Amino acid sequence: MFSNGCEYGIRALTIIGRASKEDRKVGIKEICRLAKTPESFTAKIMQNLVRRGILDSQKGPAGGFYISKDLDSITLYDIVEAIDGTGVFVSCGLGLAHCDASRPCPLHDKFASVRQELKAMCKSNTLNDLLSGLHDQVYKR
Amino acid sequence: MFSNGCEYGIRALTIIGRASKEDRKVGIKEICRLAKTPESFTAKIMQNLVRRGILDSQKGPAGGFYISKDLDSITLYDIVEAIDGTGVFVSCGLGLAHCDASRPCPLHDKFASVRQELKAMCKSNTLNDLLSGLHDQVYKR
């Protein structure tokens, strides 16, 4: 559904979000230890999210990643869009160049409705919402 | 959502299904011309589906692919499972090794419900259902 990078990104953001609630910055090592994600790859994803303004970072000692925005203002949709783009929310289920309701593929009606559910779910869930389901054991394997 | 191969497979099956209703076999060339899919790649997918019993084929002149089963007995779920496996229907949205409701990831409740919708949609739509939405222009670019 989502790419590996996107899944890692979401998991990492929950770790950073939780720390940010306590006004703590988190280094990439700690993020990846807790989120169980590969370090260099996750770092790259974080840097992309910083560039896109979802995340903030500070270099140097006592630096790390943090979130300055309201955790309720960052939706799952925003995160997925930033990492994977909007494809999963708009593409035709049978791979036609454009999903076009006026020229629907045989699956369009049924598929578009599921896709719409996914989109609504991602739009209505914020990073803050995810934090309530985040316990220390969650990403342990 | 689905792999390229899976999208091609579904499209190809609609072409074959329609022909099978008229007791016609279809060669790979015609299938791909109508479904707008790459020929060799689609052939490989079709052969996989034949092995899995979803599809039948006959070699030699006047041969081709056809479906001997009831078109209402082949669900979209069957097709997706045969090509992509069950991952999309069961995997954790945040990429954890197992989606486990007793140890849910922060997205579990919301994600599992969308995933369930997708699964239900695929289980309840048969190849025959898809045929009603298949017109000659559908897969034209």
Add this chain to the structure above:
DNA sequence: AGAATAAAAGACCTTTTAGTCTTATATTTG
């Protein structure tokens, strides 16, 4: 039987995704 036809099989190539590693740059602290 022989020629033609069409799928089957699998080796092969290309592109994208996933992931690592090294070097540079910014920031803090002594």
Add this chain to the structure above:
DNA sequence: CAAATATAAGACTAAAAGGTCTTTTATTCT
């Protein structure tokens, strides 16, 4: 300022997905 620390950037490698091509095998038709 110097040393230590942490992110930034980008080159690089590995694996998976996507796709092609050639050879073989089965079937039909003359």
